[in-house]
Amino acid sequence: DAKTTQPNSMESNEEEPVHLPCNHSTISGTDYIHWYRQLPSQGPEYVIHGLTSNVNNRMASLAIAEDRKSSTLILHRATLRDAAVYYCISSDTSGTYKYIFGTGTRLKVLA
């Protein structure tokens, strides 16, 4: 099973960019990389996903390393509402259809 590792916590100042790293060294060629976030007292919500090339959407950008063993979620200007736990996960398309969440990175945004 593809496994991801992330730092337990990070801090950022409001209005500054945030780079949240994720290692997925066991990822296979067909596994997608997904990012979700969980705001306090809510279920997780989708942020972004990608396979090989960098991806952008209205919430964030995803930068994927050339060897695909790591990726970085980029929040361009952190706001207080971005304080959440961010999960990097990999989907296994090679046989099982499981999602494996790690313990995530708790992002604290300082005013």
Added chain:
Amino acid sequence: EAQVTQNPRYLITVTGKKLTVTCSQNMNHEYMSWYRQDPGLGLRQIYYSMNVEVTDKGDVPEGYKVSRKEKRNFPLILESPSPNQTSLYFCASSLLYGASSYEQYFGPGTRLTVT
């Protein structure tokens, strides 16, 4: 409104008393899944379903059952709950699971306490 609903939202029960947590989605999604969330352990997948009558184990299936008789519903069944199943449970659905890996929509969660 597109959504995943779970019921009940909160449940306190006793050891051994069978219970069912319902999950329903109105988006015609094929893939549905149950997760449990415990402090320090993150989210762990219990069971998932690729489509009607197709279910499979996730990483922590022991003590749980599921069924998928209709596309929109995916109930989680605890035949004989034990205190170690005290947790926060989330149901999720997505259009498909495959090479394009669509986003999952999560329900609001069910907080279960087994005494």
